[in-house]
Amino acid sequence: MSVLAETLLGDGRRLRIVEPTPADAAELCELIREAFGNRPVVDPPPPALTETPEKVAAALAGGFGVLALVDDAPAGVVIVSVDGPMAGIHRVSVRPGFQRQGIASAMVEVAIELLTARGVSAVELVAREEFPQVVSWWRRHGFVEVDREGTSITLARQLPVRLAAPTAEDTQDIGRRLASVLRAGDVIIASGDLGAGKTTLTQGLGAGLGVTGSIISPTFVLSRVHPSGVGGPGLVHVDAYRLGSFAELEDLDLEISLDDSVTLVEWGAGIAEGLADDYLEIDIRRTLDPEDETRWIFLTPIGERWTAARAELEAL
Ligand SMILES: Nc1ncnc2c1ncn2[C@@H]1O[C@H](COP(=O)(O)OP(=O)(O)O)[C@@H](O)[C@H]1O
Numbered sequence: 001m002s003v004l005a006e007t008l009l010g011d012g013r014r015l016r017i018v019e020p021t022p023a024d025a026a027e028l029c030e031l032i033r034e035a036f037g038n039r040p041v042v043d044p045p046p047p048a049l050t051e052t053p054e055k056v057a058a059a060l061a062g063g064f065g066v067l068a069l070v071d072d073a074p075a076g077v078v079i080v081s082v083d084g085p086m087a088g089i090h091r092v093s094v095r096p097g098f099q100r101q102g103i104a105s106a107m108v109e110v111a112i113e114l115l116t117a118r119g120v121s122a123v124e125l126v127a128r129e130e131f132p133q134v135v136s137w138w139r140r141h142g143f144v145e146v147d148r149e150g151t152s153i154t155l156a157r158q159l160p161v162r163l164a165a166p167t168a169e170d171t172q173d174i175g176r177r178l179a180s181v182l183r184a185g186d187v188i189i190a191s192g193d194l195g196a197g198k199t200t201l202t203q204g205l206g207a208g209l210g211v212t213g214s215i216i217s218p219t220f221v222l223s224r225v226h227p228s229g230v231g232g233p234g235l236v237h238v239d240a241y242r243l244g245s246f247a248e249l250e251d252l253d254l255e256i257s258l259d260d261s262v263t264l265v266e267w268g269a270g271i272a273e274g275l276a277d278d279y280l281e282i283d284i285r286r287t288l289d290p291e292d293e294t295r296w297i298f299l300t301p302i303g304e305r306w307t308a309a310r311a312e313l314e315a316l
């Protein structure tokens, strides 16, 4: 079994995330029934309580599983179904005694990475209203309610479009091509560590938009306005690194220029979401290999504007 992720838990035990095979079905079934059997009773009971090894094996054959091992002992499992561009997350199970250590988050994170790598566009799941803390846990992981039947709430989340940029020029090119998708009023929230390539991508974006002035890290200026040189939208380039809250961002009066510019906020995650209902989230990450300068660029469409533009993002 290849290890998909590995980390240490708070108590020093080793957590490894692996992909189980249908041969593990009986063990996974037991784990699922133990985890769900330990929850308070709800009516109607969740299908997980009548899980069978046969059903688990069939689900793994039609999708995949994500298994958490703590010091080699099975501690949690998630079953993922894949149906074309849509995926479903099922049976999020953590064994009693292993809960509240981030195991569910780690499994879901890996599941979402695997789905993103497969080019799946959205993922959904059903959570029960009787467990509001579970529902808010999913909301914190970016899921929003899309349907409700009785006490069953369907929550869904768009998955990022993933692009590879082997060199800084490639990152700029992606920015340049992204510019052709952009229009006045668009908001982009970029994140990624220092040196990830947020400003590099913005430089390409500015070139593609045909804006004036050189694009540099606005670190000491907080925000810089680049008017269009070609009669299109200007670019407002913001650095939120030193800002602690949306209130501080509001002090920059970005609303004034929002409607007739493209606004890009570096370090905007957790701060700039209040600027618009619809925005494009860009997350740039390096690979685990320090010798490798490739950046993975994740574009997540938020809201109707960007969900509708998904195909254009995939074509970048
Ligand atoms: N594939 C790549 N994509 C983007 N930048 C890269 C890449 N490879 C090397 N680099 C370099 O990494 C640095 C990225 O810096 P910058 O764009 O200012 O990051 P940020 O704004 O995210 O802090 C630049 O010096 C750039 O030349």
Ligand SMILES: [Mg+2]
Pocket: 198, 199, 217, 218, 266
């Ligand atoms: Mg920067």
